[in-house]
Amino acid sequence: MSVTAVASGVSEPATRAEKVELAVELLAHLEREELALPEAMDRIETVTTNPALTREILDTAEKRGVIERENARLRIRRGGTYVEYDSQVVTREGEFECKRCGAGITTGHFVRFEAGELGPFGSSCIRKVTGRDAE
Structure with a gap:
């Protein structure tokens, strides 16, 4: 997988296909059975804000x-696959900006998927992105 490194040492998906794979994997790992389209968009926007993508x-x-x-709702059909916080979520210290809310953070939480790594997120946003906490 080709990944572009940024100054903070955080990797970002470099290609359109990598972004699609990462976002699809994120949707597959949500800890919610169903969510409204705006909630799904909140998650997808951590990967891209491009409407066509x-x-x-x-x-x-x-x-x-x-x-x-169905209408403005998504039903997740993952078959019991959730983010494993012990093995898939890693933290790094540094100067980061949360990919979800834009806040400045010093501890970044990153989710490792087969398709790549997603983050950084703050401690509350990582739980919202993965669906562990309701909005």
């Missing part, structure tokens, strides 16, 4: 059976 992510997730779309 967002549509591609949702279409790909639906084609793969990760989600079902």
Whole structure:
């Protein structure tokens, strides 16, 4: 996988295909059975804010059976796959900006997926992004 490094040492998906894979994997690991489209968009925006890419992510997730779309809601069809906090979430100290809320943070939480790493997030945003905490 080609990944572009940024000054903080955090890696970001470099290609459109890598972003799609990372976002689909995030949707597959949400700890919620169902969410409203705006809640799903909140998660996808941690990977991209490009509307065309967002549509591609949702279409790909639906084609793969990760989600079902009905009206303005998504039903997650993951088969019991959640983010394992002990093994998939790592923390790093440094100067970061949360990918979800934009706040400055000194401890970044990163989620490791097969498709790549997503983050940094603050301690409360990591729980919201993964669906561990309700909005």
